[in-house]
Amino acid sequence: MLPSELLQPLDTLLTSGCDRRLVRCASGFNPYGTGVDVRSALPLGSCTCSSPSARAIVAAQAALKTLRESSCPHAVAAKLLVGVRSILRHRLKLSVDVAIALTPSGTDVEILALALVGGNDDRKIVNVVVGAGEVGSGTIRAAGGLHSDQIVPRGKASVVGHAVNESLAARTTVVPISVRSGSGEILSPIEIDDRVSQAVIDAVSQGSRVLVHLVAHSKTGVHAPTLGLIQRLTKAMGNDVSVVVDAAQARLAPSAYQSALDRGLMVFLTGSKFFGGPPFAGALLIPPALRPNNFSGLDGLENYLGREDFPVTWERVRSSCDEWLNVGSLLRWVAAASEIDAYFRVPDHVRKRIAVAFNQAIQERFMGLSNVKLVRSFQSVDHGSYLRPIESTPTVFAVEMMDQRGHRLGRDSLKELHGQLNVTGEDRFHLGQPVAIGRDRYALRIALGAPLVTQIANGTNDDSTLQHRIAKFQNQLGTLSQRMTELSRSTLEVGS
Known part of the structure; x- marks a missing residue:
């Protein structure tokens, strides 16, 4: 017998497995003014999200049909997500040793990145979020290991501001770094670099581990801090400093992703902003050296990620997961992958x-x-x-x-x-x-x-x-x- 979730209409499934941001308002759209139906409005909102194209809907329909016709939907889902990862790896020119985690949204990537850094030991963590006012609305809470919505992707109720993982959240302090002055003017690269550098030096001097966000295209196009600063910090402070590239907008050249990964940086992107898949879909690209050794930091993530969402090489993590399959996230990623492939053709x-x-x-x-x-x-x-x-x-x-x-x-x-x-x-x-x-x-x-x-x-x-x-x-x-x-x-x- 098919899981009851697979019997739901496609438009219902495409808005499932995330949070309230996908819930339709009285207007028929979500709070961003988009939906899961093909629209005739000229799509100029990809810096937030867009309604899907006909191509994306066809891809999602085909995937859902395959799932419904299978006697083993989990096996089919695993195969579909292998296909998604293959398109990402091919089109973004990623090496075979890059691990790819898929998440219901870009906000959820923040929690996974923090867990990977914080799971190595029990030290305090300072999460330096650059461009805090120009990235995702839930970034600050998620960067602190906190729930950012009243509903988690698994569908359970949560409390905004409560910890996803008590130990991890208790050890984490978020330091936001603005990229603009109070009047709205962009700060110079030197000013931003100085602010980031000081935050990192202060944290490391107090014995904390640091996770620095390098924003590679904010909501309005800002890039900060410079690669030169990141290189100096990681060279001087070694394992005390980790870096995640916030490329959620996905407005980087394909070669840039592997370039960042070769520097030992994690990278996250979405399939639902520039690439135009249905809202929302996130991914974290992880270099080989950051494969988790201690999985305690991942406790609590079972409400956000299922077995097939974790990289295929993380056998121990995947084996500890139960049977939950996030069909909504899967279908959104299949749709996004069709857009990515079409764009690069x-x-x-x-x-x-x-x-x-x-x-x-x-x-x-x-x-x-x-x-x-x-x-x-x-x-x-x-x-x-x-x-x-x-x-x-x-x-x-x-x-x-x-x-x-x-x-x-x-x-x-x-x-x-x-x-x-x-x-x-x-x-x-x-x-x-x-x-x-x-x-x-x-x-x-x-x-x-x-x-x-x-x-x-x-x-x-x-x-x-x-x-x-x-x-x-x-x-x-x-x-x-x-x-x-x-x-x-x-x-x-x-x-x-």
Whole structure:
């Protein structure tokens, strides 16, 4: 007899096995304005998450059909996840000795990374989270080994802020490092490096182990700290310092992942931001030297990860797991893998051409507007100081909006306009939700994602050329700038 979970509809399964972020609101969407149905809105919110493409849904449907028709769903699930890992390994150019853990979301990766570092001994841990205001909303709690939602992926109730593993959480202190000033300006690389360095030196001098986050593309495009600082810290302090690359946006060049792993750094990414799979899906890439020796730190993770989620080479960990299979996470990863594979099938020069066209259109259509302003939200990334980005031009732009009196719109007003752009008008646009870029400053984000690149590159059944499809895309961005200008002019910020 089939497990009852497999009898549920696909849309229900795709929103299962995570937390309340996937629960549909009265609007029919999750809190990010996306869902698990294919939409016609132009997908420009991949810096948060996107609704799935038809290709992703077809992949998930096929996987679910295979599971339902099997007399041994667990064996089929294991095979499907081998396929997911194979695509990640192939497309991201990972060596065979890299371990790949799959998680229900990027937030859950934080807990696993902490457990791997903290499981080696019983010392105190200082978790240095760089760009804390520009990474996942649940990052700080998860980085402290705490539950960040009232529901855990296994479906059980939890208490926000309570420990996933009592011993691990009690030993962990989180130190957030901002990458912006209070006014919202990006700090210089030297300033950020100095802050990170001081936090690490202080922690190690007090006998603590340190886990440092190197953010490789924040919600608005910031990379920090520099690779040079990381190299100096790890060389000087040896095993007292571990590093995890927060590449949750997945906006790194394929070669960058192995480059980081070769330096002994863990890397986490998602299949649901740039790569455009259904929300959410996380992965932790682990170099061979960080294979766990002490598994006590993993206690409590049974509510987050099942047997097949752990790397296939971690036999002892997997053998200690029960039969729980997270079908929702599996289907989301299968869907994401289809997007990853399709994106990298597009020739490099075509992907680059589309990214350049996106950049040009944003600069041309949004520059000089009175009520909609581009925010300096990315650095000119020096390939020697940072991991190489997926494109040489930015793929995420942050924009502030002003009301009819010229006052900046706050979070609530931007959320309302975000919703209007998403569901009203002849042309609909899904953008990245408002993000804080300073004290009382918020911005929406316009992001290029893999499914959109693939769609423009491959076209549909019409006879239009790539040049025509790119021109159409640029015109759509022009329409977006007009819509945003019109909406801002008709808005009056409360309290202004």
